[in-house]
Amino acid sequence: MVLSVVQGREEESSSVVSSVFASRYVQDPPPRYKMPEKSIPKEAAYQIVHDELLLDGIPRLNLATFVTTWMEPECNKLMAEAINKNYVDMDEYPVTTELQNRCVNIIAKLFNAPSADQTKQAVGVGTVGSSEAIMLAGLAFKKKWQNKRKAQKKPFDKPNIVTGANVQVCWEKFARYFEVELKEVKLREGYYVMDPVKAVEMVDENTICVAAILGSTFNGEFEDVKLLNTLLTQKNKRTGWDTPIHVDAASGGFVAPFLYPELEWDFRLPLVKSINVSGHKYGLVYAGVGWAIWRSKEELPDELIFHINYLGGDEPTFTLNFSKGSSQVIAQYYQFLRMGFEGYKKVMSNCMESARILREGLEKTGRFQIISKEKGVPVVAFAFKGNDRKNLAFGLSKALRNYGWIIPAYTMPANAENVTVLRVVVREDFGRQLVEKLLFHIGIALKEVTDAASGVPMIRLTVEMKADESEMNAGEGTIHIPGASVHWKHDKPETDDTQVPIMDGKTKGVC
Numbered sequence: 001m002v003l004s005v006v007q008g009r010e011e012e013s014s015s016v017v018s019s020v021f022a023s024r025y026v027q028d029p030p031p032r033y034k035m036p037e038k039s040i041p042k043e044a045a046y047q048i049v050h051d052e053l054l055l056d057g058i059p060r061l062n063l064a065t066f067v068t069t070w071m072e073p074e075c076n077k078l079m080a081e082a083i084n085k086n087y088v089d090m091d092e093y094p095v096t097t098e099l100q101n102r103c104v105n106i107i108a109k110l111f112n113a114p115s116a117d118q119t120k121q122a123v124g125v126g127t128v129g130s131s132e133a134i135m136l137a138g139l140a141f142k143k144k145w146q147n148k149r150k151a152q153k154k155p156f157d158k159p160n161i162v163t164g165a166n167v168q169v170c171w172e173k174f175a176r177y178f179e180v181e182l183k184e185v186k187l188r189e190g191y192y193v194m195d196p197v198k199a200v201e202m203v204d205e206n207t208i209c210v211a212a213i214l215g216s217t218f219n220g221e222f223e224d225v226k227l228l229n230t231l232l233t234q235k236n237k238r239t240g241w242d243t244p245i246h247v248d249a250a251s252g253g254f255v256a257p258f259l260y261p262e263l264e265w266d267f268r269l270p271l272v273k274s275i276n277v278s279g280h281k282y283g284l285v286y287a288g289v290g291w292a293i294w295r296s297k298e299e300l301p302d303e304l305i306f307h308i309n310y311l312g313g314d315e316p317t318f319t320l321n322f323s324k325g326s327s328q329v330i331a332q333y334y335q336f337l338r339m340g341f342e343g344y345k346k347v348m349s350n351c352m353e354s355a356r357i358l359r360e361g362l363e364k365t366g367r368f369q370i371i372s373k374e375k376g377v378p379v380v381a382f383a384f385k386g387n388d389r390k391n392l393a394f395g396l397s398k399a400l401r402n403y404g405w406i407i408p409a410y411t412m413p414a415n416a417e418n419v420t421v422l423r424v425v426v427r428e429d430f431g432r433q434l435v436e437k438l439l440f441h442i443g444i445a446l447k448e449v450t451d452a453a454s455g456v457p458m459i460r461l462t463v464e465m466k467a468d469e470s471e472m473n474a475g476e477g478t479i480h481i482p483g484a485s486v487h488w489k490h491d492k493p494e495t496d497d498t499q500v501p502i503m504d505g506k507t508k509g510v511c
């Protein structure tokens with residue numbers, strides 16, 4: 001059988017092409033920016049795309065992201081089963097719609113929404129992530145404020161939002177796309193979240209809401225929403241305004257209810273009118289799901305709701321996009337059902353424990369100042385002490401890439417730009433064993449960057465090792481440094497393997 005004919009030449013019959021790598025397809029230059037003229041076999045296409053993707057970072061070692069990188073195989077299976085369902089076909093897939101409504105109610109109850117308490121009529125919507133949820137919540141505030149100003153015959157063309165300078169970029173997007181001025185409370189060295197006192201000072205009659213963050217992206221810290229609520233209530237009373245609060249709980253919304261149930265940050269505070277949370281962060285689902293929850297129906301202006309008559313059914317919707325996959329919503333419901341309160345609490349406690357071990361290990365080096373707080377989302381943000389902090393931070397981030405770890409370094413927002421931090425987001429799948437490996441590698445990388453910074457030439461040393469197969473941690477070998485060789489031998493040590501530089505069972509290597 002002939003597979004393909006190229007320029008009149010008969011190419012590779014299937015009896016010959018038993019392996020993709022024996023075919024010409026892997027030798028042809030891959031078409032990058034133009035659709036190829038001819039088809040190729042599916043095995044070859046798969047292999048070519050798969051191989052190129054090998055050069056991406058490994059998601060589980062990507063400690064930069066808050067987004068879920070591991071789920072149970074059963075849930076992976078459910079997601080794959082739903083991969084061909086368009087979420088928007090609500091009439092055709094009523095069960096999927098029902099699962100989203102259950103999720104909205106579960107989350108609204110978790111956030112103490114008064115409506116969710118009495119009925120199963122919580123007000124909220126599944127989104128692609130917190131960014132879409134924030135756009136929707138922001139639009140609702142803007143519309144409400146404009147309607148009120150119109151009724152009062154006052155100008156309504158200069159709306160603003162008050163936030164900390166530590167807001168996530170989606171707030172800047174919202175401000176630009178929907179023409180709302182963003183008034184940012186500046187940070188200062190040593191204080192990296194929005195100061196509620198300053199925020200309330202900045203509120204004026206054009207402020208559509210104050211946005212507080214539960215779990216700052218930069219260091220995981222919770223902002224003091226309760227104090228903000230108190231101060232803003234006083235100001236509202238004094239001025240006659242009714243400026244509301246939105247809580248951006250993208251990362252903290254699935255941490256605080258389980259670890260700090262007493263902390264009042266949600267709908268228990270009267271001025272909190274809407275909350276967003278990312279299902280794909282500590283909601284424990286892969287990328288592509290977020291939630292916007294409103295206190296009650298009154299907070300959602302009617303004119304933003306679209307009643308679509310699509311493929312036979314009337315469905316009220318409030319989203320920015322139309323078609324999207326169903327898998328994430330289904331996975332979110334799976335997680336709620338599977339984990340329950342108990343499971344989420346255990347996962348979050350484990351993350352906090354891993355964060356603690358990492359924090360203590362970093363402190364032990366004597367080189368770092370910890371910027372994250374013990375209470376917050378399980379994030380460890382740290383900065384170098386002393387001079388040249390910025391270069392050292394970026395150098396360490398780069399050096400750790402050599403070991404596979406992705407740990408970002410970044411400068412803090414205004415007015416704390418002098419501080420450069422490294423940040424590790426501790427997720428469910430970053431267990432004790434990996435924390436200890438990371439600390440070990442940070443130790444080596446620290447020496448590399450410090451030596452490089454002080455002009456010490458890099459010494460290449462080769463190591464030959466003979467590991468005892470039955471006793472992975474025992475072995476002997478020779479270390480060759482230019483001008484000298486050192487023979488070493490040791491038996492299985494008392495301590496665990498993180499102390500011993502035998503990586504991944506390799507018996508020979510270059511450091």
Ligand SMILES: *Cc1c(COP(=O)(O)O)cnc(C)c1O
Binds near residue numbers: 066132170278
């Ligand atoms: C991640 C994050 C966002 C954006 O959320 P996505 O779900 O990625 O769209 C917004 N705000 C905060 C505080 C975040 O951490």
